[in-house]
Each structure stands twice: as C-alpha cells, then as structure tokens.
Amino acid sequence: MKTMFLLCAAIFAAAFCGFGFSSRAEASGKILVAYFSYQGHTANVAKEIAAQTGGDLFEIVPVTPYPAYDECLDVAKAEKNNNARPSIDGRVDNMADYDVVFVGYPIWWYDAPMIVLSFLESYDFSGKTVIPFATSGGSPLSDSLDSVRASAAGATIGDGILANDAGDVAPWISGLGYAK
Numbered sequence: 001m002k003t004m005f006l007l008c009a010a011i012f013a014a015a016f017c018g019f020g021f022s023s024r025a026e027a028s029g030k031i032l033v034a035y036f037s038y039q040g041h042t043a044n045v046a047k048e049i050a051a052q053t054g055g056d057l058f059e060i061v062p063v064t065p066y067p068a069y070d071e072c073l074d075v076a077k078a079e080k081n082n083n084a085r086p087s088i089d090g091r092v093d094n095m096a097d098y099d100v101v102f103v104g105y106p107i108w109w110y111d112a113p114m115i116v117l118s119f120l121e122s123y124d125f126s127g128k129t130v131i132p133f134a135t136s137g138g139s140p141l142s143d144s145l146d147s148v149r150a151s152a153a154g155a156t157i158g159d160g161i162l163a164n165d166a167g168d169v170a171p172w173i174s175g176l177g178y179a180k
C-alpha cells in the first residue's frame with residue numbers, strides 16, 4: 001500500500017513538473033535580452049528582464065560613443081533625420097540559437113534610436129519573436145513600433161512595454177509566459 005502511494009506520488013510529481021517545463025518551453029524557447037542604453041535606465045530594465053526570464057544579455061554598444069547630453073540630442077536628431085544606421089561594436093554570434101529576443105532602448109526623438117534599427121537589420125529574425133521594451137521621459141512605446149516592425153523583418157512582434165515603472169516588469173513578464 002505504502003509502495004503504491006509512493007508510486008502515485010512520484011507519477012503525480014513527474015506529471016506536475018513536466019507540465020511546468022513544457023508550458024514554459026512552448027511559451028519561450030531560448031531568450032536573448034538585447035538593449036541599448038545611454039544613461040543606464042534601459043540597462044537596468046534589461047538586467048531585470050534577463051534575471052526574471054533566465055535570458056542572456058547583449059548590450060548594443062555604439063562604435064562611436066554618444067557625446068554628453070546636450071550634444072547627444074543634436075547627434076541623435078541628425079541620425080534620425082538622415083535615417084542613419086550607426087555601427088555597433090560587437091555582434092551576437094549565436095543569434096540562430098534564440099527564439100525570443102527582447103529589444104530595449106530609450107525613446108529618442110519620439111522613436112527608437114537609429115542604432116537599434118542597425119541592430120535589428122543585422123540579423124535574420126524570421127521565425128523569431130521580437131519583444132520591444134523602452135524607457136522614456138514620457139513618450140509612449142507605440143511611437144517606436146513602426147520602426148521596430150520595419151527593421152525586424154520576418155519577426156513576430158510581441159506585446160512590448162514602456163518600462164518607466166520598474167514594478168510593471170514582473171507582471172508583464174509573467175503575463176507573456178516567460179517567467180522562469
């Protein structure tokens with residue numbers, strides 16, 4: 001009787017654990033959290049997302065660093081007006097391994113920074129899910145979504161978030177089904 005009970009408990013535990021694993025695997029696959037951050041706010045959110053999802057982190061670093069704030073406003077505006085694609089220092093060599101790519105950035109001039117478009121246009125995202133997140137001084141994430149969609153050709157664009165409030169991150173991740 002005792003053996004029977006232990007056997008049932010083991011089967012139940014295995015089924016329960018298996019359920020947990022398979023539902024997350026279906027929801028997520030392998031996760032990358034790529035981000036550009038000029039002043040550190042988006043970097044903090046990216047690290048939080050990586051911690052909560054178990055994803056790998058990749059920082060989008062410009063070859064030419066952006067200057068101090070006032071000048072950066074002008075440089076970023078000129079990049080946008082010129083539809084520039086600033087060069088990135090480094091690359092994700094194993095992008096093929098990832099199924100889900102969170103892409104984070106500060107809103108710059110009511111849009112994604114042009115270097116984020118450089119990043120998105122550097123890889124083949126077909127068959128992957130790209131999930132945007134941003135921080136801003138108040139502009140909404142939606143300002144940047146047309147650019148992200150156009151540059152991440154072939155990707156499914158997931159439900160992103162403007163993550164100015166750190167408390168919004170955990171419920172958003174679990175709502176997406178990517179909490180580890």
Ligand SMILES: Cc1cc2nc3c(=O)[nH]c(=O)nc-3n(C[C@H](O)[C@H](O)[C@H](O)COP(=O)(O)O)c2cc1C
Pocket residue numbers: 036037038039040041042043069072073074076077105106107108109110111135136137138139
């Ligand atoms: C060049 C530049 C342009 C910006 N444009 C906007 C904007 O259009 N709307 C907005 O709400 N905030 C704007 N901001 C503020 C940033 O989006 C905000 O401070 C963001 O949280 C910074 O993120 P970071 O610390 O990751 O760089 C701008 C900041 C910079 C430097």
